[in-house]
Amino acid sequence: MSGLLDLLNSPMGKQIISGVSGSTGQSESDTGNLLSMAMPVLMGAMKKNVQTPDGAAGLMGALSGKHDGSILDNLGGLFQGGVDESVTKDGEGILGHLLGGNRPNVENALSQKSGMDAGSVGQILKVAAPILMGVLGKQTKQAGVNDAGGMNALLGGMLGGQPKENQSLISSLLDADGDGSILDDVAGMVLNSGGKKGGLGGLLGGLFGK
Incomplete structure (x- = not known):
């Protein structure tokens, strides 16, 4: 089972970072830095969603249908000539489902933490969300996951593998105030996790030389 760190550090991950970078006009290092912060947040939101029967059923349905991983079969074609509008529209829907009305707060927090403008953050997230769902x-298929418990374990495994300090940070980020909601905690936790190399921004270590 691959974790997010393994994904972003793999040849496929580097292709994703390069493609997203080219489609949004941001540097590869800035794009990689942002994805290392944003992907755990999105996956944490998914993990929170599968705690309810409806949320688990919705995610399982999406993963067995439209988001079965086929988007990963032709990443070169996906990024060649710019990402198709259907992909960014799909990403818009995924972000709306996962983050709801708190999406601007999440994007602004990631913007301030990464030093990238919020508009560019939003564009990157719209491209990254369908790819993350595809991953x-x-x-899910490879692990034979077919129920909420299995999905919860899979998401937990993919969120694992972080350095201990980052595990604690992500854990806190998912529900800093203990109220069962990750979304009202995202902005403060991302913004207060230290400079660009600290906290979620440091998940990839020195991979991008930052």
Whole structure:
């Protein structure tokens, strides 16, 4: 089972970072830095969603249908000539489902933490969200996951593998005030996790030389 660190550090991960970078006009190092912060947040939101029967059923349905991992079969074609509008519209829907009305707060927090403008953060997230769903869909098939418990374990495994300090930070980020909601905690935790190399921004270590 691959974790997010393994994904972003793999040849496929570097292709994703390069493609997202090219489609949004941001540097590869800035794009990689942002994805290392944003992907655990999105996956944490998914993990929170599967705690309810409706949320688990919705995610399982999406992963067995549209988001079965086929998007990963032709990443070169996906990024060649710019990402198709259907992909960014799909990403818009995924972000709306996962983050709801708190999406601007999440994007602004990631913007301030990464030093990238919020508009560019939003564009990157719209491209990254369908790819992340595709990765999860592929992992779901490979692991033979077919129920909420299995999905919860899969998401937990993919969120694992972080350095201990980052595990604590992500854990706190998911529900800093203990009220069962990750979304009202995202902005403060991301913004207060230290400079660009600290906290979630440091998940990839020195991979991008930052």
